[in-house]
Amino acid sequence: MKLAEALIERAELQRKNIQLFNRIKSNTMIQEGDTPAENPRDLIAEYEENMERLLFLIRKINATNNATPFDENGNVADAIARRDSLKAKIGIYRAIYESAMIRPERYSSTEIKFVRCIDAKELQNTIHQLSKQYRELDTKLQGINWTIDLV
DSSP: OBHHHHHHHHHHHHHHHHHHHHHHHHTSOOOTTOOOSSOHHHHHHHHHHHHHHHHHHHHHHHHHHHHSEEETTEEHHHHHHHHHHHHHHHHHHHHHHHHHHOOOOOSSTTSOOOOOSSOHHHHHHHHHHHHHHHHHHHHHHHHHHTTOBOO
């Protein structure tokens, strides 16, 4: 099995577990005299089975990511950490940019005037540069995922 296939299966199991959780919640309480649409115990058993498979996949994925060289800066796990860091930075910088772009309305010249304390154009350039780094790193990660066999 390729790493990418394991990642796809992991994501699918995570989606199924969210659906199972919602189905379990929907069937835990019914009106007296009614029967649940689905047996919550059966759903919980399916959830437990999914979690065992998910644990297996996560452990294999992590072992593979740690064992696979990526670039001069480290292995695949290190690259994922860098990508996640870039994503977080992009999110924060976008929020800062949006905050700087808010134009408070003034109804008269006697009201308090607001001025920006940050260069919005420079911030936008930073966001573009980080986004480009993120895309390039993510593309390389996605590509390598299809070439690596799961440990």
